[in-house]
Amino acid sequence: MITMSDVARAAGVSVMTVSNVLNERTNVGADTRLRVLEVVEELGYEINLTARRLRSGRTGTIGLIVPQFDLHYYGELASRISEALAPEGMHLVVEQSGASRERELSALSLARLQQYDGVLLSAVGLDMADLDRIHPDVPIVLLGEQAVPERYHRVRMGNVEGARLATEHLVGCGARRVAVLGGKTSAPHPEMATYRTDGWSQALDQAGLPHDPALVIPLTTYSIAEARSAISAAVDGGLEVDAIFAVTDEVAIGALAGLHDAGLRVPEDVQLAGFDNLGISAHLVPGLTTIDPDHPTLVTEALRLLRRQLKDRTADPEHVVSGARLVARGTTRGRSAP
Amino acid sequence: MITMSDVARAAGVSVMTVSNVLNERTNVGADTRLRVLEVVEELGYEINLTARRLRSGRTGTIGLIVPQFDLHYYGELASRISEALAPEGMHLVVEQSGASRERELSALSLARLQQYDGVLLSAVGLDMADLDRIHPDVPIVLLGEQAVPERYHRVRMGNVEGARLATEHLVGCGARRVAVLGGKTSAPHPEMATYRTDGWSQALDQAGLPHDPALVIPLTTYSIAEARSAISAAVDGGLEVDAIFAVTDEVAIGALAGLHDAGLRVPEDVQLAGFDNLGISAHLVPGLTTIDPDHPTLVTEALRLLRRQLKDRTADPEHVVSGARLVARGTTRGRSAP
DNA sequence: TCCGCGAGATGTATCGTTAAATCTCGTGGC
């Protein structure tokens, strides 16, 4: 391994001068700078980021912690963030916390957090108390829906509003019995599913429709496979619905398959709406009606909050909520979106 | 920040003893060990991985570099690898190289590679010459299909064989004009698309079917959206086919939508087969016939090759090819898979 | 002539940990 002192020796200057050149600091003569750069090139020297980090604290790397790589939502999120950071010379690495409280806590250990200049955390397994226990010296922005202590900076979607829009749309398209797939009416701590179920519930109230508890179909992993079998089972079990609000697009994809298994047509027999507006959702057959949570704003805002903390550790925490917009497609019988 | 010497002072021992305790080394008395652990707990001390890495070289972290987070294949890959590493106490972080040569090279800079104990590289933008130029001191295993210098350890799928199986299956189900979506007949360097096109081509030869160059529909990003519009455009342009072999499932999903746009039914008018057996493929409507590249083996073998290099830097390079298996589902008219 | 100044370069201490060498005893063999 070639170090800075190898370069310094070869260029006939001090280590400090090499460091100054590479960090574009002042007080280096033009000719010296050139000589150093030549030698760097010639020896193929590259800086040791570990050493720099230990000494200076800066890493140039942002960490994103997500529950699962293979939920499409997180893949898209990671991709967007990575692209947004690239032009600033920052660099994203993604870790999977595995959706369990235990692994999420381990991903949030000081040891692991220290490795980043900042962390974007999309937690699901942690509750308020866990988050309260963590006092990292690294800027963190929470992405997500669960309740969090005030001191955290945070960006989230307009869950209740979005779910209400989706459900209203289903009702507006003639639905009278709207199930919520992945719904959750009570939980020790509010989270994505409870908020979206609230929105569903509000829309039903507003429309004067009853909400039969049988219409809430719970899920635990929110995977396509689980959603599919849940829907199949529900229909086989005699559940009668004319519409389904799926709490995520991933779940809606499973519902599409499950309804097909049960011999029901979408949207003729049962209408369907999701939430997230995944890239794939526009390309399903039929196209999935869904809620667009305004991904670009989510990303922009999350990075803005992060940069703000990077500049000023004591910046006041901010909670940002992105707007929700309905995207009507083939799984519902309404007119197309504007 | 609390350091080891804070712990040492509080426990009335030397820093080295704390280090010995935390690293479970011998020559520490039982009572001393307990006292140290108590103090660690009490102060909430966590090791500084950066310092450890600088001194010892070990990081406990494996890097996975993929072109795009939002291609479903890579999300699933990352998830599988992450789960496989967890029980060994190793830890996966994923980076996106953005599919461009430039960004891929930057992800492979010594500086970035040094951060990991080992690297799994799923490169697409790099050619043989680029890979030949890189001489990292970190164990690398290449995952993927392009031609690579002999000295690299590598795991890949049975591309040609798989593509042949898929195409044979289509032909066996009565297809006579089989297009290859995402196909590429010539390229400066062989890659995923060329190998799979070769397999398609072999199957046609074997069946005595001509391969009209118009049947090769090229793509550049292999995204769902691109595939969809390519198929729409091809059909609108007068292309007549009774089957499509899509080089990836992602592309097949786009084809499904594109065929629907063109008013063609699957599998009645046009049969369809993909490659990769993504998680979602079983849950499309109709279910996607595809090639299963044996993901578990791919992951197991990749990690085996990595561990082998971790143990012995000079281990002879190995090239592993996983087996391909047809999974017949609703997009083709054959009997179901065994 | 002398001093102050600043550009250009260097020296030194340090970040927090670990490898390797060293020190300190109590014990058992002869």
Added chain:
DNA sequence: GCCACGAGATTTAACGATACATCTCGCGGA
């Protein structure tokens, strides 16, 4: 009673970079 031995603990010197203080000069002003 002496010495070898090894468990238990400590000391020392890095790992490769950077922050900060310092040094050297040539030059212009008093």
